[in-house]
Amino acid sequence: MNAHLEQLSPQPLWRHFRTLCNTPRSSGQEAELVAILERWAEQQGLEHDRDDFGNLRLKKPATPGHEQAPGVILQGHLDMVAQANADHPHDFTRDPIETYVEAGWLRAHHTTLGADNGLGVAAALAILEDDTLVHGPLEALFTLEEETSMGGALNLGEEWLEGDLLLNLDSEDRGEVFIGCAGGADIVVEVQLPTAETGLDEVALELSLTGLLGGHSGMDIHLGRGNANRLLVRVLRVLEAYDIRLASYRGGTLRNAIPREAFATLLLPQDECDAVERRIGELEHELRAELAGVDDGLCLTVSRLESPPAEALNAQASHMLLAALNVAPYGVERMSSSVAGVMETSNNLGVVSLEQGRFHLCALVRSLRDSAVEAMADRFRGLFDLIGARTRVENAYPGWTPAPDSALLARFERLHLQLVGREPAVKVIHAGLECGILAGKYPHLEMISFGPSIRGAHSPDERVELSSVEEFWCLLRGLIEDLAAAPAADRA
CATH class of the missing domain: 3.40.630.10 (Zn peptidases)
Structure with a gap:
């Protein structure tokens, strides 16, 4: 070969x-x-x-x-x-x-x-x-x-x-x-969230957001490329108006790569399906317009599942998780004041998953200052404390x-x-x-x-x-x- x-x-x-x-x-x-x-x-x-x-x-x-x-x-x-x-x-x-x-x-x-x-x-x-x-x-x-x-x-x-x-x-x-x-550290968030059985009037949809460029989570983080986790969570937040519940989620595979793809399974009332599918088409158009010239390959699709999952997050847990993910830190946090044109601190929302109520997130923070890494970890801790999650810092290394x-x-x-x-x-x-x-x-x-x-x-x-x-x-x-x-x- x-x-x-x-x-x-x-x-x-x-x-x-x-x-x-x-x-x-x-x-x-x-x-x-x-x-x-x-x-x-x-x-x-x-x-x-x-x-x-x-x-x-x-x-x-x-x-x-x-x-x-x-x-x-x-x-x-x-x-x-x-x-x-x-x-x-x-x-x-x-x-x-x-x-x-x-x-x-x-x-x-x-x-x-x-x-x-x-x-x-x-x-x-x-x-x-x-x-x-x-x-x-x-x-x-x-x-x-x-x-x-x-x-x-x-x-x-x-x-x-x-x-x-x-x-x-x-x-x-x-x-x-x-x-x-830069030095850096992994920030890991985990929690078991409450679930509820699928209702008789609920159906399941599979959402896929694909086609992004991705890239290196340090050297490409400032280029404005799409992060599949950020974008799909944004879509799901809009869809909360249709009484959705999140059943499963997987986005990104490596904490040091900008996520190119993300997938979610959600439950919603059967009579909302048509409206949701139309809204997803509108959201794809909006996101593609925002990323035009930077990340032109975005594709947002939806399909109906014949057999819905047996359970999903209950309504409150689904709302709280999506709210937390929507405001989680991402991207360039600060430029260096001592080295012109160099990023001082950034964060990549790299790997996110939800399966049977078990939520996992791994973000990679990079910084020229160890104190900034610690501060970012504390922001994650303070945010995800609100949904009862445990946050820990792993694999820290110096600059x-x-x-x-x-x-x-x-x-x-x-x-x-x-x-x-x-x-x-x-x-x-x-x-x-x-x-x-x-x-x-x-x-x-x-x-x-x-x-x-x-x-x-x-x-x-x-x-x-x-x-x-x-x-x-x-x-x-x-x-x-x-x-x-x-x-x-x-x-x-």
């Missing part, structure tokens, strides 16, 4: 990316890939080991004569976001990612591509096998479960890594270098504090100007890179993050610009060779 990848340039990088595409590697299911990489390392004569969590490290000694150069750690995560279009039967535990090239971009058929962070991992592997490259001591650190919990970084072994400099290969814009990122005077950054800027013809834009990213966590465990490390241009990450629209991969590879090789010439006293 994906043999065409080996015809792309740079060939060593794409050969390794082919292996990643052909190996299922959703978060928590990286074991097969780890075993493949360990066998590959043994064939290459590279040292390899794992920490207690299972993060993988590969090591390569310095080119003779460059043993005193600062040690460089190439870092990326092995897992990928598993998202497929609802009408595409893809099993992420078994099926390979099917890729194709279109107009200078690599894409996948109806699923996420896994360029985030597969290209960074593939680049590190290609560097390790490149015997023409002059380099100091090299380590490649491949973490697990980054996309779901940052589990690999949070549980990384301490006093394990040996390098002085860390190159995070998990950012997504050519011509840019990142020196800071990465920018170091604009870093010698490593200065070296990269000079190299970028030399190789690309212009200096890179120095940025702080509104996404959860692992650098903040790694800095907490290894405070001596100097770090930067850079990568090729990836668009639509965390959605089936994910794609990578082929020419940017060649530029990324050139910069990575050039930087490693440049650092190999640095004396031990010059930590960058």
Whole structure:
């Protein structure tokens, strides 16, 4: 599968990316890939080991004569976001990612591509096998479960890594270098709500809101795209005028992806069906007009169910839940006052479900300030206390504090100007890179993050610009060779 990848340039990088595409590697299911990489390392004569969590490290000694150069750690995560279009039967535990090239971009058929962070991992592997490259001591650190919990970084072994400099290969814009990122946390809300049996005069309707672009819940949150959970709850609030009761709901599958689809089953009096169906048609027209030019694919449909569910939320519980969801925080909360043009705090209403009265919500809050994450969690707690729900914070991780005077950054800027013809834009990213966590465990490390241009990450629209991969590879090789010439006293 994906043999065409080996015809792309740079060939060593794409050969390794082919292996990643052909190996299922959703978060928590990286074991097969780890075993493949360990066998590959043994064939290459590279040292390899794992920490207690299972993060993988590969090591390569310095080119003779460059043993005193600062040690460089190439870092990326092995897992990928598993998202497929609802009408595409893809099993992420078994099926390979099917890729194709279109107009200078690599894409996948109806699923996420896994360029985030597969290209960074593939680049590190290609560097390790490149015997023409002059380099100091090299380590490649491949973490697990980054996309779901940052589990690999949070549980990384301490006093394990040996390098002085860390190159995070998990950012997504050519011509840019990142020196800071937001921290974040998951906010989980759960409650068992009271239900009532279906009445003799009640019928069931199934509502589907589909066709949205979705995207990365940090880097795309400011673009004004539709969030399926926000929009379908808005529809349901309008339909309360027809005495509906909510029976079930499911929207979004990942807390770090803007939800593209949401589905609800509701009960209502039989004599209101025709009016509801007409109103849904009007609401679809309204929503499409609001999202025109930003998210043009919205589709809102309704169908009657032959067999209604045995129960739904009682009228009061249904009203209270929809009211709470309608006012729940979402989107960009605040822009940074210290870094121009950078979002400080945002929240993604990522996963919402209701089944047999059991309600579950998982939102992802991102911020440059830990205090803002705590404040957002308290807003959720205060809101959902009103319906008797329990709110907890999980998987919290720190941000990465920018170091604009870093010698490593200065070296990269000079190299970028030399190789690309212009200096890179120095940025702080509104996404959860692992650098903040790694800095907490290894405070001596100097770090930067850079990568090729990836668009639509965390959605089936994910794609990578082929020419940017060649530029990324050139910069990575050039930087490693440049650092190999640095004396031990010059930590960058």
